Amino acid sequence: MPDNVLEIKGITKKFGGLTALSKLDLEVEQGSIHAIIGPNGSGKTTFFNVITGLYVPDEGSVIFCGKDVTGTVPYKMARLGMGRTFQTIFLFKQMTVLENVLIGLQSESEYKLINNMIMTPKRQLYEKELHEKAYELLAFVGLYDQRNDIACNLPYGKQRLLEVARAMGINPKIILLDEPAAGMNPQETSELIERVKNIRNKYNMTVLIIEHDMKLVMQLADTITCLDHGSVIACGNPKIVTKDSKVVEAYLGIVGEKDTIEYNKVD
């Protein structure tokens, strides 16, 4: 495995006359938790969509585990080991919490096929293994007790956790989390911090995370990249990046001397 699980080289993505990403470069180190920050409209979600194959870039390349995967369609990216969650929650809302994770563990067609097969010992074993894995992931995100609830009946923050469990089901090398703390209360957010740390520490997945909550970012990230107008304006150690004047200006507006910036208080 190369040192960098992901290398982005000169990515440009335009929507008509709007350049959402402009010659963007990024390296994500294997085993790191790497945060992408930036003001609204700076290109963060577009960047995730290019990485995961939802959008084909106009220029540049996406190198994943040393292989050029530019333009590879999302389901193939998932098979190669790229998991993701979405800013707008994407769940099978009328299915149970457990079924949502089971579907993440296999392709939907395979799921239907297996359900239509006669109960052979091989199928029984397969189902047992899938259920054990799903239970483990649900316990990991704290949703085991809600496993038989209908997904859309979960509170918003828990639906986000369910998306995380489902994305982990493919056992990805890298997991991309798009604003996982959105809609979470402070208690859920602090639990999320521990969970994301364990996605890396226990499951050995590299984490690329878009997040607006700077307290969360400062507690989690090994590296921060800040985007503005589709370009990288700073990248590196969180303490240095968050004190960078370009980042402060872009992210928080121009800050006077007496203003305090909460994220700068972190040791």
Ligand SMILES: Nc1ncnc2c1ncn2[C@@H]1O[C@H](COP(=O)(O)OP(=O)(O)OP(=O)(O)O)[C@@H](O)[C@H]1O
């Ligand atoms: N499918 C699309 N068609 C046209 N323009 C788009 C499309 N997707 C994104 N954009 C535009 O590209 C720019 C970057 O949007 P993007 O959603 O990537 O930003 P973001 O940093 O994720 O914002 P936010 O923090 O609000 O989620 C914005 O100007 C947005 O309006």
